[in-house]
Amino acid sequence: MSAETGTHHHPRPTSPIEDRVAALEALLVDKGIIDTDALDGIVEHYEHELGPMNGAKVVGRAWVDPDYKRRLLADGTTAISELGFAGPEGDHLVVVENTPSVHNVIVCTLCSCYPWPVLGLPPRWYKSPPYRSRMVREPRALLREMGCEIDDGTEIRVWDSSAEVRYLVLPMQPDGTDGLTEDELTALVTRDSMIGVAVL
Amino acid sequence: MSAETGTHHHPRPTSPIEDRVAALEALLVDKGIIDTDALDGIVEHYEHELGPMNGAKVVGRAWVDPDYKRRLLADGTTAISELGFAGPEGDHLVVVENTPSVHNVIVCTLCSCYPWPVLGLPPRWYKSPPYRSRMVREPRALLREMGCEIDDGTEIRVWDSSAEVRYLVLPMQPDGTDGLTEDELTALVTRDSMIGVAVL
């Protein structure tokens, strides 16, 4: 870490991040600006209750229920809220469907927008400069580098979540899984397949 | 300083710059790739023989000798070499003249190109991201911030030295200096006035 203030000619090394976080928290509590008891619960909710297991339920349902899938693609927010998933960074959800001719992948080049209610808080690589810079410029090459080979005949559609919409990719159901139950199908769905950096 | 290799998630702090320089120099000498005795002389030449005192002589001559000034503006490289100044980063010199209606300023946004034979090696601020980023985007505001106020009626011409040409600004001769000798005039000329971030 090297955060410095001012110019790099006169470096002013920063305090350790742990000290800075502790100082700001203590200051805000002392001044009565934040109430950590309530907030601890909120963050625990984000940490434990939100995550790709939610998105997987949406995908599993869409695979077994054509009517749900139709509603999901027409109005993602409403169809997803039927399963109980809603909240910050999920007020306007759009689901984009992978098909043999189209593969979708999501990115946020300006910061790190991500559909929290269905995927949880984003992984570091999603927030990193390499992913944010390259996914719009060379999606096919980057997906290949990440182990996701897309057929030349398949168009890759990149979705840069630069406004209010948060995207979820609906992956294709893997071959040979037609006999599985909804729960079994849900268990097959990975976070990366719902971002679009993997296929199932 | 914080140079790290790899990603910032797994920092690998670098060795001190002094150690890196010493190591590379020793390695190249041992392998016979460089001969530091000869090179020391070259660098001493750059450090002590090149600098704004050269450019000042060009400017002083142009102020007292209208024929030289005409040749200087028509072919900077040749006219400057008449005074004995030439060499790397000075093979294609263009002199841009300040007038009551035009103020010129030079920058190199992509690296730090600079007319070495007449101005020497560039100062740090010329090579810094703030100067390189802002001089093309908001020259008038940046010049004002640097203490150089240009009349609203005067066009500022920014020259980004992105190819082979290196620029020298010919400042306007200060009022009330008509009676001075060439040497006295030369002594008035500053580096910053020949970059275009100051007027005399």
Add this chain to the structure above:
Amino acid sequence: MDGVHDLGGMQGFGAVVVEPGEPVFHEQWERRAAVITFGSFLAGASNGGQFRHSIERMDPSHYLDSTYYEHWLTGVATRLVEAGLITRDDLEERTGGPFPLSRPDRGMRVDDPGADVTEARFAVGDQVRVRNWHPPGHTRCPRYVRGHKGTIVRIDIVASVPDIEAHSPSSRNEPTYSVRFEAAELWGEPGDPVHVDLWDNYLEPTDER
């Protein structure tokens, strides 16, 4: 603001490094930074545009050298100091050392944001061109699409314009769109299309509608 945060299309950042089995928070301080950030939103210290812009204003090398939750911490602390709820001296005294904040806001203050726009100016299928402008303040229009032509593929909600809410005591709502850009238009060579979500005022009609 054409800052280093505007990463779309930039080159030279190397490989994407995926950490298998990554936890939600890597260190306890990340969890505490999230607590502080959510708390500061509840305390009304920032709207979305103000918070994002406080991060965009970080020193560029600090931005690139630090991870997401340090961005949050730095942005939140900056906003709290700017709002007068805490002082930098208090912060550094408690920290026992330097606490870098973001650079000052250089955006133009908007006193009158104008009337809301509730009708979509464009229809799905329309060709549009993104305006060429380079505001010193906050915007959600990435640099890599400015000046380029695209096609409206979806009309989304009417929402507060971030460029305004970041620099105004008030706000203006406008329709948002998803716009498809062909790779050749953006990068000058064939490739796959990119869709970018843009506010109404970022767009202009083209002659080719």
Add this chain to the structure above:
Amino acid sequence: MDGVHDLGGMQGFGAVVVEPGEPVFHEQWERRAAVITFGSFLAGASNGGQFRHSIERMDPSHYLDSTYYEHWLTGVATRLVEAGLITRDDLEERTGGPFPLSRPDRGMRVDDPGADVTEARFAVGDQVRVRNWHPPGHTRCPRYVRGHKGTIVRIDIVASVPDIEAHSPSSRNEPTYSVRFEAAELWGEPGDPVHVDLWDNYLEPTDER
């Protein structure tokens, strides 16, 4: 390569800090870095395009965090390792620790650079448009003028195209021009003009000649 080195028009870097009475070299290591750099040129380790590109390929935060002579040192060391004259292991063993080098060259190798162009395609006063392209390798065409219209104000020498010499065992010469761009064209608002020196192949005719 659209890297962080391509700084023209970027925002967020703060004030220009001028050091009064600044020496040519601040530290002895800067002088030694200059010695090494000049020596490596004499040894034929790089042409101009290769050397500049070796610096452009530095890790972006290393680039922003370090000063000019550290850029030189890093570029020169990278080139010497790539040329097989030294190895990174040798370097790090001598250093007694990590010696960061630049990232690998991602430019397209040019085997046949084509014939020299010796006649200027444009005349002073011609309107031109800068091509919109985003090569992964070296170029001396700054991003802030790509796609924009300007006017030829000066025809300069015929010179080796950096984009080619950085990625080819051979080279191609072309005329260079100084091109004037109005502020409104570049930034979308009134202001003072910028002149950029560009190689012939960076430019296209416009309909408005």
